[in-house]
Amino acid sequence: MIDENGGGDANLANAWEEIRRLRLEAYVADLDAHGYTAIPPEIACPDGLAERLLEAALNVGERRNGVRPDLAGGTTHAGFKGRFASFSGADGDSPIGDLMQSILFEDRVFEEALMNPVLLAMATYLCGYGVVLSSMGCFMKGPNVSTFTLHTDTPLPAPLPPQALVCNLTYVLTDFNRENGSTAFVPGSHKWCRSPVGQEGVVGEGGNPAAVPVECKAGSLLVWHGNTWHGAFNRTAPGLRVSLPVYMARPYIRTQEGLVGKIPQEMLDRNSPRFAILTQQGIMYGYESQEDSFARAERAAKYIAAYSKSGVGPLAQQGLYS
Ligand SMILES: [Fe+2]
Numbered sequence: 350m351i352d353e354n355g356g357g358d359a360n361l362a363n364a365w366e367e368i369r370r371l372r373l374e375a376y377v378a379d380l381d382a383h384g385y386t387a388i389p390p391e392i393a394c395p396d397g398l399a400e401r402l403l404e405a406a407l408n409v410g411e412r413r414n415g416v417r418p419d420l421a422g423g424t425t426h427a428g429f430k431g432r433f434a435s436f437s438g439a440d441g442d443s444p445i446g447d448l449m450q451s452i453l454f455e456d457r458v459f460e461e462a463l464m465n466p467v468l469l470a471m472a473t474y475l476c477g478y479g480v481v482l483s484s485m486g487c488f489m490k491g492p493n494v495s496t497f498t499l500h501t502d503t504p505l506p507a508p509l510p511p512q513a514l515v516c517n518l519t520y521v522l523t524d525f526n527r528e529n530g531s532t533a534f535v536p537g538s539h540k541w542c543r544s545p546v547g548q549e550g551v552v553g554e555g556g557n558p559a560a561v562p563v564e565c566k567a568g569s570l571l572v573w574h575g576n577t578w579h580g581a582f583n584r585t586a587p588g589l590r591v592s593l594p595v596y597m598a599r600p601y602i603r604t605q606e607g608l609v610g611k612i613p614q615e616m617l618d619r620n621s622p623r624f625a626i627l628t629q630q631g632i633m634y635g636y637e638s639q640e641d642s643f644a645r646a647e648r649a650a651k652y653i654a655a656y657s658k659s660g661v662g663p664l665a666q667q668g669l670y671s
Pocket of ligand 1: 500501502579
């Protein structure tokens with residue numbers, strides 16, 4: 350699945366070794382069979398990572414909205430009229446709640462979330478050693494009425510390629526179940542290589558009967574293939590659903606966040622060479638002139654060379670970033 354532009358056998362062997370070392374085989378099998386998997390807290394978030402992410406997310410919410418999010422009651426986000434609210438008609442609320450974007454720079458714990466070996470092993474399995482961060486954000490959803498339509502994260506015409514071009518690794522920071530407005534998945538849909546059409550994309554009453562709510566505890570890492578049909582149930586319980594999606598892509602896919610040249614040197618210095626690759630510093634695309642293309646290629650090559658030397662995994666030297 351990770352094979353890409355050469356170096357495939359060695360890359361696969363390395364990735365599999367890492368998967369075995371972290372005892373993730375069963376979750377990889379689940380992912381292959383169903384298109385998604387929930388890795389439990391004790392494996393996904395040791396050292397209190399989930400608790401620290403939740404605290405940091407609540408701090409971001411407070412800074413951006415001027416009020417501390419009401420985790421237990423959900424009053425700060427009930428019937429939230431944010432993004433996509435118009436999809437649900439004049440009386441609708443947002444099916445996703447408050448989406449706070451570009452949070453990487455707001456707390457060091459978000460760097461830790463990106464560098465979590467479990468997350469990286471799964472992302473590498475799906476999108477190769479050249480995988481990059483497309484975006485890191487945080488959803489906060491209170492009690493609402495709107496469900497989120499099923500879709501794939503690969504917005505291409507059918508047939509979609511069977512290998513993942515993108516993948517989503519979401520930190521579940523509060524318990525997920527139907528009442529709490531969890532993510533909805535159609536098991537096995539990643540194999541269909543197309544997006545849902547019309548009524549088959551509807552979640553909830555009268556909608557797609559194959560869409561099931563995922564149930565997992567706070568601290569789980571929910572991983573899915575870019576082709577998997579997913580959406581969300583509305584939240585009927587009080588309180589907030591808090592989740593932190595780490596959305597990742599192969600390096601030639603356009604990313605949601607533009608991080609090339611935007612990472613402070615001290616942030617690069619305190620992390621491994623892979624961090625630079627993950628935060629897009631190995632990408633030369635986006636040049637503005639012949640001169641700029643050379644400068645960017647040289648800059649990207651420096652980060653790729655450092656990553657290749659670090660021994661994390663053999664990067665394909667040809668084609669990956671060209
Ligand atoms: Fe999505």
